[in-house]
Amino acid sequence: xxxxxxxxxxxxxxxxxxxxxxxxxxxxxxxxxxxxxxxxxxxxxxxxxxxxxxxxxxxxxxxxxxxxxxxxxxxxxxxxxxxxxxxxxxxxxxxxxxxxxxxxxxxxxxxxxxxxxxxxxxxxxxxxxxxxxxxxxxxxxxxxxxxxxxxxxxxxxxxxxxxxxxxxxxxxxxxxxxxxxxxxxxxxxxxxxxxxxxxxxxxxxxxxxxxxxxxxxxxxxxxxxxxxxxxxxxxxxxxxxxxxxxxxxxxxxxxxxxxxxxxxxxxxxxxxxxxxxxxxxxxxxxxxxxxxxxxxxxxxxxxxxxxxxxxxxxxxxxxxxxxxxxxxxx
Numbered sequence: 001x002x003x004x005x006x007x008x009x010x011x012x013x014x015x016x017x018x019x020x021x022x023x024x025x026x027x028x029x030x031x032x033x034x035x036x037x038x039x040x041x042x043x044x045x046x047x048x049x050x051x052x053x054x055x056x057x058x059x060x061x062x063x064x065x066x067x068x069x070x071x072x073x074x075x076x077x078x079x080x081x082x083x084x085x086x087x088x089x090x091x092x093x094x095x096x097x098x099x100x101x102x103x104x105x106x107x108x109x110x111x112x113x114x115x116x117x118x119x120x121x122x123x124x125x126x127x128x129x130x131x132x133x134x135x136x137x138x139x140x141x142x143x144x145x146x147x148x149x150x151x152x153x154x155x156x157x158x159x160x161x162x163x164x165x166x167x168x169x170x171x172x173x174x175x176x177x178x179x180x181x182x183x184x185x186x187x188x189x190x191x192x193x194x195x196x197x198x199x200x201x202x203x204x205x206x207x208x209x210x211x212x213x214x215x216x217x218x219x220x221x222x223x224x225x226x227x228x229x230x231x232x233x234x235x236x237x238x239x240x241x242x243x244x245x246x247x248x249x250x251x252x253x254x255x256x257x258x259x260x261x262x263x264x265x266x267x268x269x270x271x272x273x274x275x276x277x278x279x280x281x282x283x284x285x286x287x288x289x290x291x292x293x294x295x296x297x298x299x300x301x302x303x304x305x306x307x308x309x310x311x312x313x314x315x316x317x318x319x320x321x322x323x324x325x326x327x328x329x330x
Contacts, residue, residue: 021293025061060190064296065289067251070202072288074247075262080216088263089248093158094128098252100161101127103179121253128249184309185256194254201250205243213277260318
């Protein structure tokens with residue numbers, strides 16, 4: 001099967017699954033809803049039904065889609081950046097830094113908000129960016145950025161941020177339940193203004209990543225080869241690092257930590273359609289969005305009386321699937 005045919009099959013399958021996922025998201029919830037109710041909403045504009053379907057369920061489905069797309073795109077970028085299929089959006093400490101900021105805001109009892117960001121979301125977004133910026137500065141030696149140093153520094157400072165988060169929770173155990181939202185991930189608090197914040201980041205980052213996709217292909221040949229072919233290696237690496245950080249920090253700021261999406265989705269898409277980043281970036285984003293819609297549906301449906309954190313769903317489904325991919329790959 002040719003690569004073009006594989007891409008066509010994947011695109012058609014993702015469109016169908018995406019439509020099914022969005023429709024199912026509109027129907028599932030504590031209030032029973034059927035297709036006739038959706039038709040009544042479209043034809044007659046029932047206000048009560050609009051609150052349930054549009055304000056609560058549709059906003060949640062769209063937020064899940066854009067968060068999944070952002071995490072998967074960030075994973076594809078970082079796997080190309082490090083030339084390692086085991087890299088994910090949180091390898092540089094974004095998740096740990098963002099979690100520390102969110103838990104700190106909870107412990108301080110801050111109730112301020114800015115635009116669509118609550119205090120916890122704002123602290124999570126800013127602290128994630130600050131941690132990666134600090135890692136970047138520590139990793140530069142005499143104006144040169146070494147990828148290996150960046151990776152190891154990210155792991156070390158990520159572990160430090162996780163330890164500080166645990167320390168904050170140890171000081172005040174009464175805020176643990178609220179902190180679980182950030183540590184395990186959830187879309188229970190999804191709102192339209194959050195969609196309006198995350199969607200522009202994801203769409204703009206996808207456009208920039210697509211524009212730089214050819215340079216990422218050159219980086220896979222090695223820095224010296226890429227330079228000889230006209231690629232400004234340092235600027236391209238810096239640009240991709242900024243994109244991946246913004247994508248991961250914005251996702252964590254509205255949904256908490258959702259693991260495995262940025263690791264598995266780009267890995268699977270690469271196996272299916274090949275390593276060309278001109279196709280890998282958009283297909284990873286689309287696949288990640290569709291995947292997280294169904295994970296969110298599972299988190300709402302598996303237990304009738306409560307809602308599971310979505311991080312549990314992605315980890316439970318992602319870990320065995322990743323082991324399968326590794327054995328299939330070998």
